[in-house]
Amino acid sequence: MTADIIITEFLDKDAERFLTNKTSVFRDDQLAFDPDKLCSVAGMARALIIRNRTIIDTRLLDAAPHLAVIGRLGVGLDNIDMAACRDRQITVIPAIGANSDSVAEYVMTAMLVMMRPVWNATTAMIDGTFPRQLMGQGCEIGGKVLAVIGFGGIGRNVARRASAMGMQVMAYDPAFQPEAGLEVIAASLPECLAAADAISLHMPLTDDTRHMINAETISQMKTGAVLINTARGGMIDHVALANSLRSGDLGGAAIDVFIDEPPAKDALDMFRGLDNIWLTPHIAGVTQEATKRVSWMTVEAVAKHLSLG
Incomplete structure (x- = not known):
């Protein structure tokens, strides 16, 4: 043919x-x-x-x-x-x-879900428990700090939505350019990681960005911070991420992209048993x-x- x-x-x-x-x-x-x-x-x-x-x-x-x-x-x-x-x-x-709007909406959804994880109450409710006290420990995103790592088109789109919902936005990008009408604090990567309540990755995958999120950089993040990756799978060391989620050093993570897609069988076993991880099959930018x-x-x-x- x-x-x-x-x-x-x-x-x-x-x-x-x-x-x-x-x-x-x-x-x-x-x-x-x-x-x-x-x-x-x-x-x-x-x-x-x-x-x-x-x-x-x-x-x-x-x-x-x-x-x-x-x-x-x-x-x-x-x-x-x-x-x-x-x-x-x-x-x-x-x-x-x-697909910028779709990705940005996914990021905002993931951030809301991870900061206020009421979505996992359904089974408990069906089983007859009423976990109101536990579910009431979530956070509002208004007043929180979002770090956008990579301030291109999608990163800017995320920043606009986050700002509209009352978040303070920081951004790291070697080629950072301000946008009129959008209040964003340009900062170094360490400054962003240390200050952010939520971190959203939007960098291309290069030799410099491969495993840019690893045990060392995770240790620089706030305890309880939320990490979202809709960029490329190779940017995160998944073993280090799983360890930080299991220990509670990170509050939650949403991962939509992976080194191999679909991942090999058992490739994501490090996340098994965790209730603060959201794994999706590269659909952040895929809507009707x-x-x-x-x-x-x-x-x-x-x-x-x-x-x-």
Whole structure:
């Protein structure tokens, strides 16, 4: 099977139909997990449309000599060999901003859940207990300090929502730029970690940010602080995180991204038995609305690049 455009992961059906009305399209959501098959069908493709599970490496690029553009249904690019794409003059188009609202809402939800964990009262209530005193130990987020680690588009979106709910916002970003009308304190990473009641990660995964949250940096955080990661899985040492949650040094954590997705069997065993951890399958930026925005932004950009009209 050959096609002008190959789609390896899910997208909005109407957006896919937009492309099939213009050119030949082959979609198989299992291609992300089968690099051999992807290489075998990519020979005539001028475009690939992918999410984060599809690995774009030199082997695939060599198998796709006509490839001109890669549409990324999302923003992270660590699954793409960008240097190899540049060498081959292949344009990579991420859907910047299209899922920002969904991620920001997830972060705010996670923060509220972890600071006031009434969600785990249901079983006790059904069993006939009435854990009012225990459940009444939660905190309001108004007046609390949020540290946004990485002040790009999504980080700013989170900061706006947190500020509107009465939080004081600090931010660490080597390329920090203030935003008019948004009161944010620029600070170093150690300053942010020491002051924050909640910490939200929004940095790209690089050699510098890999395991930036580890036993040492966790020890710099406030006792009872909440950690949220919607960025990349490699940024956190999960063993150190689990130890801090189990000891009570951290109050809670919400993790939406993992080094391998899906994680290998038993890869998350360090979190077993903890009731202050929220693990979700990389869905912070995946809502009905975000899927439509991401899909349409991507297919329209790819169609324009290929001059499909």
